[in-house]
Amino acid sequence: MSAADRARDLLGRLVRASAFERFLISISALLLSVFIGALIILGAGRMTDCSSAAYTIAVPGKFVTQFVGGSSVFAMGFCYDPFAVYDLLFLGALGDVLSNPLNGQFATTLAETTILMFTGVAVAVAFRADIFNIGVQGQLVVGALTTGVVLAYVAPPLADLGVLATVVLLPLGLLLGGVAGGAYAAVPGALKAYADANEVITTIMLNFVATSVALFLVSREKYFKDPESFANQTVPLPDVAMFPDFLFRPRDDVSLLALAFAIAVLVGIWYLLQHTSFGYDLRTSGLQPDAAEYGGVDADRTIVSSITLSGALAGIGGAVYVLMMLGNFQTGVPDYGFDGITVSILAGNNPLGVGFAALLFGVLKSGSVVVQVGSDVPPTLVGVLRGLIILFVAMPEFFRMIGRKFGSFDQPGEPVAADGATGGGSDE
Amino acid sequence: MTQTDTAVRLEDITKRFPGVVANDNVDLHVERGSVHALLGENGAGKTTLMNVLYGLYQPNSGRVVVDGEPREFDSPRDAIDAGIGMIHQHFMLVDTMTVAENIALGNEPRKWGGLAVDREAARREVVELSERYGFDVDPDQTIADVSVGVQQRVEILKALYRGADVLILDEPTAVLTPQEVEDLFGVLDELTDQGKTVIFITHKLGEAMHAADDVTVLRDGENVGTVDADETTREELAELMVGREVVLDVESTPPDVGETVLDVDSLSVLDDRDVPAVTDVSFAVREGEVFGVAGVDGNGQAELVEAITGLREPEAGTVEFDGRDFTDAPRRERIDGGMAYIPEDRQERGLVMDFDLVENGILGSQHGEPFAGSGTIDWDASREHAEAIVEEYDVRPPNADNDAVSLSGGNQQKFIVGREFERDPRLVVATHPTRGVDIGSQEFIHDRLLELRDEGRGVLLVSSKLDEVQGLSDRLAVMHDGDVMAVVDPDDVTEEELGLLMAGEHPEGYEPRSERDAKGVAQ
Amino acid sequence: TGGPSGGDETETTTEGSSGTTEDSKGTTTGSDTTHVGMVYATGGLGDGSFNDQAQSGIQQAREDFDLEFSESQPGAVSEFGNYQQQYAGSSNPDYDLVSCIGYLHADSLSETAANYPEQDFQIVDETVDADNVGSYVFREHEGSYLVGVLAAHLTSMSFSAGAGSTKPDSTNVGFVGGRESALIQKFEAGFTAGVKATNDDIDVQTSYIGSFNDTTAGQEAALSMYNSGSDIVFHAAGNTGTGVFQAAQDKGRFAIGVDRDQSVTKSSYADVILASMVKRVDTAVYNAAEAKVNGNFETGTTTTLGLQDDGVACVYGDQLESEIPEDVRTAVSDARQSIIDGDTSVPQNPSDA
Amino acid sequence: MSDGSRVAGTARSAVVGAYDRLFVGRSRLQQAVVGVVLLAALGLTAAGVFAPQSDAGRLFAVLTADSTLAATLRLSVPIAFAALGGIFAEKSGVINIGLEGLLIIAAFVGIWATDVTGNVWYGLLGGVLASTLLALLFAIVCIEFRADQIIAGLAVWLIALGLAPFLSSVIYGSKNTVSVDTFPTLTQMGIPFVSEFVTWELGFVVDLPDVGVDFVPNVIDLQSSLVGLPFFGALFDASPPVYLMLLAVALSWYTLHRTAFGRWVEASGENPKALDTAGVNVHRVRYGAVLLSGVLAGVGGAALALGVGQFTGNGPTMVNGKGFIAIVAYLFGNYHPVGALGSTMLFAGLDATQLTLQARDVFQVPTELVRTIPYITVIVVLAVFGRTRIPSAGGEHYESGEDE
Numbered sequence A: 001m002s003a004a005d006r007a008r009d010l011l012g013r014l015v016r017a018s019a020f021e022r023f024l025i026s027i028s029a030l031l032l033s034v035f036i037g038a039l040i041i042l043g044a045g046r047m048t049d050c051s052s053a054a055y056t057i058a059v060p061g062k063f064v065t066q067f068v069g070g071s072s073v074f075a076m077g078f079c080y081d082p083f084a085v086y087d088l089l090f091l092g093a094l095g096d097v098l099s100n101p102l103n104g105q106f107a108t109t110l111a112e113t114t115i116l117m118f119t120g121v122a123v124a125v126a127f128r129a130d131i132f133n134i135g136v137q138g139q140l141v142v143g144a145l146t147t148g149v150v151l152a153y154v155a156p157p158l159a160d161l162g163v164l165a166t167v168v169l170l171p172l173g174l175l176l177g178g179v180a181g182g183a184y185a186a187v188p189g190a191l192k193a194y195a196d197a198n199e200v201i202t203t204i205m206l207n208f209v210a211t212s213v214a215l216f217l218v219s220r221e222k223y224f225k226d227p228e229s230f231a232n233q234t235v236p237l238p239d240v241a242m243f244p245d246f247l248f249r250p251r252d253d254v255s256l257l258a259l260a261f262a263i264a265v266l267v268g269i270w271y272l273l274q275h276t277s278f279g280y281d282l283r284t285s286g287l288q289p290d291a292a293e294y295g296g297v298d299a300d301r302t303i304v305s306s307i308t309l310s311g312a313l314a315g316i317g318g319a320v321y322v323l324m325m326l327g328n329f330q331t332g333v334p335d336y337g338f339d340g341i342t343v344s345i346l347a348g349n350n351p352l353g354v355g356f357a358a359l360l361f362g363v364l365k366s367g368s369v370v371v372q373v374g375s376d377v378p379p380t381l382v383g384v385l386r387g388l389i390i391l392f393v394a395m396p397e398f399f400r401m402i403g404r405k406f407g408s409f410d411q412p413g414e415p416v417a418a419d420g421a422t423g424g425g426s427d428e
Numbered sequence B: 001m002t003q004t005d006t007a008v009r010l011e012d013i014t015k016r017f018p019g020v021v022a023n024d025n026v027d028l029h030v031e032r033g034s035v036h037a038l039l040g041e042n043g044a045g046k047t048t049l050m051n052v053l054y055g056l057y058q059p060n061s062g063r064v065v066v067d068g069e070p071r072e073f074d075s076p077r078d079a080i081d082a083g084i085g086m087i088h089q090h091f092m093l094v095d096t097m098t099v100a101e102n103i104a105l106g107n108e109p110r111k112w113g114g115l116a117v118d119r120e121a122a123r124r125e126v127v128e129l130s131e132r133y134g135f136d137v138d139p140d141q142t143i144a145d146v147s148v149g150v151q152q153r154v155e156i157l158k159a160l161y162r163g164a165d166v167l168i169l170d171e172p173t174a175v176l177t178p179q180e181v182e183d184l185f186g187v188l189d190e191l192t193d194q195g196k197t198v199i200f201i202t203h204k205l206g207e208a209m210h211a212a213d214d215v216t217v218l219r220d221g222e223n224v225g226t227v228d229a230d231e232t233t234r235e236e237l238a239e240l241m242v243g244r245e246v247v248l249d250v251e252s253t254p255p256d257v258g259e260t261v262l263d264v265d266s267l268s269v270l271d272d273r274d275v276p277a278v279t280d281v282s283f284a285v286r287e288g289e290v291f292g293v294a295g296v297d298g299n300g301q302a303e304l305v306e307a308i309t310g311l312r313e314p315e316a317g318t319v320e321f322d323g324r325d326f327t328d329a330p331r332r333e334r335i336d337g338g339m340a341y342i343p344e345d346r347q348e349r350g351l352v353m354d355f356d357l358v359e360n361g362i363l364g365s366q367h368g369e370p371f372a373g374s375g376t377i378d379w380d381a382s383r384e385h386a387e388a389i390v391e392e393y394d395v396r397p398p399n400a401d402n403d404a405v406s407l408s409g410g411n412q413q414k415f416i417v418g419r420e421f422e423r424d425p426r427l428v429v430a431t432h433p434t435r436g437v438d439i440g441s442q443e444f445i446h447d448r449l450l451e452l453r454d455e456g457r458g459v460l461l462v463s464s465k466l467d468e469v470q471g472l473s474d475r476l477a478v479m480h481d482g483d484v485m486a487v488v489d490p491d492d493v494t495e496e497e498l499g500l501l502m503a504g505e506h507p508e509g510y511e512p513r514s515e516r517d518a519k520g521v522a523q
Numbered sequence C: 001t002g003g004p005s006g007g008d009e010t011e012t013t014t015e016g017s018s019g020t021t022e023d024s025k026g027t028t029t030g031s032d033t034t035h036v037g038m039v040y041a042t043g044g045l046g047d048g049s050f051n052d053q054a055q056s057g058i059q060q061a062r063e064d065f066d067l068e069f070s071e072s073q074p075g076a077v078s079e080f081g082n083y084q085q086q087y088a089g090s091s092n093p094d095y096d097l098v099s100c101i102g103y104l105h106a107d108s109l110s111e112t113a114a115n116y117p118e119q120d121f122q123i124v125d126e127t128v129d130a131d132n133v134g135s136y137v138f139r140e141h142e143g144s145y146l147v148g149v150l151a152a153h154l155t156s157m158s159f160s161a162g163a164g165s166t167k168p169d170s171t172n173v174g175f176v177g178g179r180e181s182a183l184i185q186k187f188e189a190g191f192t193a194g195v196k197a198t199n200d201d202i203d204v205q206t207s208y209i210g211s212f213n214d215t216t217a218g219q220e221a222a223l224s225m226y227n228s229g230s231d232i233v234f235h236a237a238g239n240t241g242t243g244v245f246q247a248a249q250d251k252g253r254f255a256i257g258v259d260r261d262q263s264v265t266k267s268s269y270a271d272v273i274l275a276s277m278v279k280r281v282d283t284a285v286y287n288a289a290e291a292k293v294n295g296n297f298e299t300g301t302t303t304t305l306g307l308q309d310d311g312v313a314c315v316y317g318d319q320l321e322s323e324i325p326e327d328v329r330t331a332v333s334d335a336r337q338s339i340i341d342g343d344t345s346v347p348q349n350p351s352d353a
Numbered sequence D: 001m002s003d004g005s006r007v008a009g010t011a012r013s014a015v016v017g018a019y020d021r022l023f024v025g026r027s028r029l030q031q032a033v034v035g036v037v038l039l040a041a042l043g044l045t046a047a048g049v050f051a052p053q054s055d056a057g058r059l060f061a062v063l064t065a066d067s068t069l070a071a072t073l074r075l076s077v078p079i080a081f082a083a084l085g086g087i088f089a090e091k092s093g094v095i096n097i098g099l100e101g102l103l104i105i106a107a108f109v110g111i112w113a114t115d116v117t118g119n120v121w122y123g124l125l126g127g128v129l130a131s132t133l134l135a136l137l138f139a140i141v142c143i144e145f146r147a148d149q150i151i152a153g154l155a156v157w158l159i160a161l162g163l164a165p166f167l168s169s170v171i172y173g174s175k176n177t178v179s180v181d182t183f184p185t186l187t188q189m190g191i192p193f194v195s196e197f198v199t200w201e202l203g204f205v206v207d208l209p210d211v212g213v214d215f216v217p218n219v220i221d222l223q224s225s226l227v228g229l230p231f232f233g234a235l236f237d238a239s240p241p242v243y244l245m246l247l248a249v250a251l252s253w254y255t256l257h258r259t260a261f262g263r264w265v266e267a268s269g270e271n272p273k274a275l276d277t278a279g280v281n282v283h284r285v286r287y288g289a290v291l292l293s294g295v296l297a298g299v300g301g302a303a304l305a306l307g308v309g310q311f312t313g314n315g316p317t318m319v320n321g322k323g324f325i326a327i328v329a330y331l332f333g334n335y336h337p338v339g340a341l342g343s344t345m346l347f348a349g350l351d352a353t354q355l356t357l358q359a360r361d362v363f364q365v366p367t368e369l370v371r372t373i374p375y376i377t378v379i380v381v382l383a384v385f386g387r388t389r390i391p392s393a394g395g396e397h398y399e400s401g402e403d404e
């Protein structure tokens, strides 16, 4: 076999590998969404009013040149310039990263990315076990609340211990978040395993419950409300309880330590799924419950333990949100949980892919701030983009059809389920 | 239009699937008013050919001629309009709807200008049709509540309701008891008497000869001959089917039995619908013997095996494995205790279709030595293991990195068999171990099974292939309706006697089963 | 209709157009133009009350002075800091003032302000103790007291105006709050105190919706109050209040608006809006901007706006004002005077009302 | 047999029948829950009669107030319509968890179209069109491109969640729209359904010389006395969407169970191959069902927004999870339109009582916790009784001519 043949063979196998195909599909989905988003921006630019066009599409007016003469063209003006918007959205999120990698906007991007890694991998773990955990948001809230409330009591007495206090308090905070989030997720897990209650419904309901109960607890001074503030929040935690901010400035609310921790968690979860008996059980019952049962997997226990793990990851995300960004618990937690679903789907529920998808969504979230400050385009556009990306990721067949037209990745066998059901083994 | 004698003529039909030629230039002539059997082994292309006739598949080449007119069927609708009806191997019925609704589906009589289904009219027509053909069905029962035999009649009524002149039945007898099979053949006679034409698919020689006027044999997608049922012999048909003379006798040495490995006592099991599927069954399997269970599919064998292997909770009774009570033991404990199990449904249970063979190779062993220690899986050892199975059991293509889904059915089965046999089991529970496997591999699997027996392991063999269970077993239990009719010596029993037992009747000279036979204490 | 004014098919060269985005980024503006960055509260614009009121203040300032502003609507509390820094850190344009609307800004602002000592900030509804922050707070309870007096008088007489009417036998009025918080409770406390001071037999039904944006729930809560005998419902619930007005119209009863004169800003409901407890966030914003333009913006201080300086007021509905009996209006203005004079002290906490 | 004993016999069999229905064939836990609920109901009634001033007594009063039924019906409208839509889609084998998105887009376009045309009914039509278009996109993606239905549904929700506030910002400069007209109630409309019709009929009669009595006032009295009926009065003075909802429930039941299309929908979800081999195009049936879900959810979404005359686009928008509650509702209702309406009303009723309880200070439970009652009820009911069987082929793609 010649080297060229071998290379082609390798390439062929790569293309067939579902992980690679997933990657291609995700990229194509992203590009297509950006394109359609641009059309929406242009369309919206026609619906709004402005004094001068921000963007003009020039139609080389053959007709005009021919019959009217001159170099003028027919053009259509738009109030919004899609290129400028995308420039603000994608590059704005990085700030002036080349001259100052530690700038505030980039810090925001990284901070968002860090939280999304936790919620993304939380959703992914559950998905791999074929459980649709829509309750990540609620679990994150419960985790954040527990961390904020308990540390508010534990931390102040230790505040004078300096680094030693951090060494104790930080892990304690994360642990509290994880335990609380896990316990809160175990409820729908047990209901699914032992009472056949559909987890999609129960977790949605529990999201509402978590938000309401959190509001109840932190809006009353007799419970955990900070008496010093109008806001519904717990008292601020001392700095020693927080993630140290290393290179970034404290006000940037980001910590490279937290980011590193998040990455370590992603790798750890990947290892857990691919290289441990528990991970094998989890994946098997996610792909084919009957085969899992045949292979000696206790289906009910696996359901409960996987969603508990998922909830624990979400809860840790909540703890990081408190210990890195806010410094206390406050009602009105952003929709990290729902974004986590998006992140996980885009990543094909692969823990390592979650890292990249979280970065993309971190950029989108942070970039939307820049878009809002820097242009008139409503930042809800980012929400539309998010929906479009998911829609396109959900239809791999569409891209396969296009792919087949151009003869690239033609592949026999089952289509890759968009929830990443296929390809469990290929990233091992 | 002149009436031709040929109701259906298929000319030069070729149908290809990725990697397979399912039908290769097949010709078929079916006489009007006759029963025409289509015979062939698993995968010979019978169903595909009929799906082409029914408009479900479009042939790559060839022509369909009905009533002397060439037709192109783009969908079953076209075929139905041309007077063709098909009763599929897996019934095409909607469980939640009534008999009458199922029969009328797609051709509902309307009233109020089409705004409503005229349910009375539909019922009337169903009652009328079933009276005309002597069927006994209640139009108002829900499909989920009626027996398989009735469901089949509903399928036939469905075709007749659509005015079918040509009825295709795909393996209609596979799920029926012998009595129901006789009833069915009566129905077929009734149909042909009324001028209908019947094509039925089977791979049972006897049936083809008994019920058909003509028999066409397919092999590897080709028509290898059409013969007159009255003038042919079983031997001739068998040879046409498999392409060589068949030797079904497995040479085996007398067993050298030891301790009891599996002791099943008064076991009762419910099926998915909570209906008793196994009632008060007792038997034992000992080291060094093959204990066979024969019976028509659906007589409780599946539930029995699931109760033994820990996939279904028994209603009553006990299961002892290796001298310990395993009745309520979790599945994992049974695997760890040395119970290997070749499941009936390889694609649902036996393999994780989206895993590659390396991952599938440790299914069931993912928790302990030698592939997993202290919670982590040793993928290198797992790979070696999978590659060894692939090589020894001739799994093709020979690459352990392939996903299970990409393997053909037979190769999937070979891999499962390999994995389970290589477990170093105390007991092998094998259900239909050679289903869908080519002849060469069948022999290999049979030999390995006997080897295991000779090494002193217990084997519980469940198969609906009579020749297989009869040939391999040292003792043979026949199940009917959840009950063990008798435990017999497979070398002494005749096919007729077995047939009667499977149909729930005791042939003369046979005692009802006794505890002694079942447990094999006397031997 | 929309798009750039100039028509659909403009004959133009591609180079010629300059858009709004370019404006804020590219073109250099005269150094004497004052730039203000507005960061609204999470309810966002379109609430018809709080944020919109702040916006009208800055819009007025733009008309009156050489001033440009840019605005943003954070979706969550955790985003406040980021927006504040965006404006504070921007050099193109260099914002002279960053105006933070709403008490939830307080925590992040104290951090941001410390990090941008050269930047001036304004915060509305909370006090931030920093040298570069000017704080503006209101005595909402005082204004709410007045509308409480108004409601208590009208509900115990037979009053009919616009699309609503009251029954003399009614013994209760309603209050609909947005999300539970100490701030909204100031409204509730003042209102209840005003009602009770006028007629102790009148009960106040109170509902918190849990959101400033759930119009349907606001409507249902108000309907439930009207059905159980309330004639008048006062809301302090942002956009949720739209539902209260709708309910008043459905039932032919009255409502009292909040933050702005809602009989003007929500004119389709003018026939049921008796009055509004106006909170001059616009004044606070306008004054700060004006001071900035004139170079006398005071930082490190807290400006409290109460009844006396018209920071809060009971403003009668555009359409119904003339129909409200003279003696009722007199009672309201008497109460106002009494508070200003310090003869009446209004509680800030519902449990004291 | 004496009349007395006959009455006793009837009563006895009614009691036995009710007992059978409630308790027989249920698990211990289920029996316990049913028992507790019955006892609580009994206790409440007793309290309402004997101790009307107690908390329990006042709760009873709240529950039986006709305004409670009115609020329940109003709050039910968007949920019930979405649930009906969900039934059609899911029964045909396409799980549509994008209902929330359909409600959102319909709510916004409903307001926008009303604003532009000045007519509430055109607004409703606009909302329905928008929702149907989005449903069509969903259908194409699921049926043509074999998308995972759950994920595509999620995408539909996310797209609408972004698009509606985006368009609102573009058109109205804020995520919340301006206020537009709302649906009038029956009385405000001059009661065209009941009185005008009857009046006209009788007006004709009045013209006859024989009849000297003026019936017309009597008829109007009948109307207002219907409205004045305790509890059920609400049924006679609601806004058009409430009647549309009741009509849609009846029509949906009829369509599903009595028309050929309904039978095909059922077959398409249970065994699409059976439908295919019976000569009906499964794809076409599924397209029909999903589009129908778009139409129904569209009515619900537009009615929601036109009930208050404004679209609110902040956070989860004014729809705020109603689409998800709708899924819960039809699962509870076991895919039966009437069952779905029942569970919708249970949920909406809890919501309505929750608001009233708060306002009247019954049971001094903190408002935030009272607000969780509907959600917790759903979880408990689901855990105890929740074994709904989804259609066998639900969520699965079907392609003609493939092996299962």
Ligand SMILES: Nc1ncnc2c1ncn2[C@@H]1O[C@H](COP(=O)(O)OP(=O)(O)OP(=O)(O)O)[C@@H](O)[C@H]1O
Pocket: B017, B018, B020, B021, B022, B040, B041, B042, B043, B044, B045, B046, B047, B048, B049, B203, D401, D402, D403
């Ligand atoms: N849809 C399909 N796609 C790919 N291959 C197919 C398909 N349907 C059938 N085949 C292949 O075509 C061949 C003939 O199959 P067919 O189902 O016609 O066999 P058969 O004679 O009916 O067998 P059996 O007795 O097991 O039913 C087999 O190799 C089968 O795997």
Ligand SMILES: Nc1ncnc2c1ncn2[C@@H]1O[C@H](COP(=O)(O)OP(=O)(O)OP(=O)(O)O)[C@@H](O)[C@H]1O
Pocket: A412, A413, B018, B019, B020, B043, B405, B406, B407, B408, B409, B410, B411, B436, B437, B438, D403
């Ligand atoms: N539905 C399908 N889609 C794609 N490929 C298929 C499908 N069914 C079968 N194949 C492919 O067609 C080939 C033949 O499969 P099939 O199961 O029919 O084998 P077979 O001829 O019956 O062989 P064996 O005797 O080993 O069962 C295999 O490579 C399989 O991967």
Ligand SMILES: [Mg+2]
Pocket: B046, B047, B048, B089, B170
């Ligand atoms: Mg076949």
Ligand SMILES: [Mg+2]
Pocket: B042, B043, B408, B409, B410, B436
């Ligand atoms: Mg095969």
